[in-house]
Amino acid sequence: MAQRIAESELILNSRGAVYHLDVRPEELATTIITVGDPDRVPTVSKHFDRIEFTTQHREFVTHTGYLGSKRISVVSTGIGTDNIDIVLNELDALVNIDFASRTIKDQLTRLQIVRLGTSGALQGDIPVDAFVVSSYGLGLDNLLPYYLFENTDAEKLLLQSFRGQVEVSNGVAVPYIISANEALAARFKDGFHTGITVTCPGFYAPQGRALRGPLSHPHLIDQLTQFRFEQHRITNFEMETSGIYGLGRVLGHETLSISAIVANRIAQQFSNDGAAAVELLITRALEVLAQ
Ligand SMILES: O=P(O)(O)O[C@H]1O[C@H](CO)[C@@H](O)[C@H]1O
Numbered sequence: 001m002a003q004r005i006a007e008s009e010l011i012l013n014s015r016g017a018v019y020h021l022d023v024r025p026e027e028l029a030t031t032i033i034t035v036g037d038p039d040r041v042p043t044v045s046k047h048f049d050r051i052e053f054t055t056q057h058r059e060f061v062t063h064t065g066y067l068g069s070k071r072i073s074v075v076s077t078g079i080g081t082d083n084i085d086i087v088l089n090e091l092d093a094l095v096n097i098d099f100a101s102r103t104i105k106d107q108l109t110r111l112q113i114v115r116l117g118t119s120g121a122l123q124g125d126i127p128v129d130a131f132v133v134s135s136y137g138l139g140l141d142n143l144l145p146y147y148l149f150e151n152t153d154a155e156k157l158l159l160q161s162f163r164g165q166v167e168v169s170n171g172v173a174v175p176y177i178i179s180a181n182e183a184l185a186a187r188f189k190d191g192f193h194t195g196i197t198v199t200c201p202g203f204y205a206p207q208g209r210a211l212r213g214p215l216s217h218p219h220l221i222d223q224l225t226q227f228r229f230e231q232h233r234i235t236n237f238e239m240e241t242s243g244i245y246g247l248g249r250v251l252g253h254e255t256l257s258i259s260a261i262v263a264n265r266i267a268q269q270f271s272n273d274g275a276a277a278v279e280l281l282i283t284r285a286l287e288v289l290a291q
């Protein structure tokens, strides 16, 4: 008999919704857009032809609706891969665990999860307001090492090369790498840069920003910018992609992360209108996803 998942492990609230997201299975679409900023959820769903469900619990806002005949949910994750751990596990539970019997379903559902976020560019030729599709998520954040997962041979070679070229002290991070879903990435080519995205466990020192706190890794940005392996280079960094790709691998979902570049760390520029860049990214991404 299938193993029952205890009340302490899969937590459901009084309306039978999953603990943090406050969403019930029938309220979620299988195509999901994740955004970091809760205020970005209506910026996406305003393009829907019909919105059938909205909710908010903490930083997790969910809107589900239709774009033409395509049912889409947009979910805010907040910042960081600790939140991605919550969101990806709860999205997966919503489709792959039977809430009544608290058992894993025999037939698993593969979600399509696309992050539309913001990011800092690490190459001089990727200007602010450009869009980057993450070919790989390279995690310096330590979420995925808590899970059992398998790397492809290509990922192992990339990671080995990264370890040789970028110094991350022992005890600071255990770098890991997971690729995007290739079929999903192939749909976003025209007008999009592509490259490895590094996911950091913070916005300041973990992304080489020194305001008042001194940096333990002052060469991080240079080393990330200069990294090369075969045709690969690191294009940008942000705070969620590796967790999304990693848990997508662990749980069997198709994942893709696309960023609007709001900062260029080489040119030391910040976008004059990041909101407009994000708005344009949303419009372009919805055009593709609606097809
Ligand atoms: O704009 P979002 O999607 O939140 O993404 C980026 O912006 C936040 C930092 O400002 C981090 O979450 C980072 O990943």
Ligand SMILES: O=c1cc[nH]c(=O)[nH]1
Residues within 6 Å of the ligand: 118, 119, 120, 121, 203, 207, 237, 238, 239, 262, 263
């Ligand atoms: O530089 C940036 C810009 C957006 N988000 C990040 O995480 N870093």
